[in-house]
Amino acid sequence: MKIDHIPFTNICWADQSILESAGETGASHAKTVRVGDITMRMVEFSPGYRADHWCAKGHVVFVLEGSLTTELDDGRSFQTAAGNSFHVGDDDGQHRASTETGAKVFIVD
Numbered sequence: 001m002k003i004d005h006i007p008f009t010n011i012c013w014a015d016q017s018i019l020e021s022a023g024e025t026g027a028s029h030a031k032t033v034r035v036g037d038i039t040m041r042m043v044e045f046s047p048g049y050r051a052d053h054w055c056a057k058g059h060v061v062f063v064l065e066g067s068l069t070t071e072l073d074d075g076r077s078f079q080t081a082a083g084n085s086f087h088v089g090d091d092d093g094q095h096r097a098s099t100e101t102g103a104k105v106f107i108v109d
Helices: none
Strands: 019-022 027-035 038-045 059-072 077-081 085-088 095-099 103-108
Touching: 077 085
Parallel strands: none
Antiparallel strands: 019 027, 027 038, 038 103, 059 077, 059 085, 059 095, 059 103
């Protein structure tokens, strides 16, 4: 990720609209801000959420609340608790998210 030619900007997340997306189970509620080539999302996953798709896009993910499980297409699985983060590169294997208890995350990609 290269952050280039982007002026200083404050973002008021309370002012951003929410997009609800159904998962295989549960739902996500995302607020999205795009600045140049960078997308930032504040996402809340309901308890019992499981993504309905595999993703190959790179992300930096910080878990603000709850716990998020990331399943990789090679069978590995990682749990990230509140206060921790993970990152994955573009096209570095596919992954999908789930949570038993719910989670709030901040994602940059």
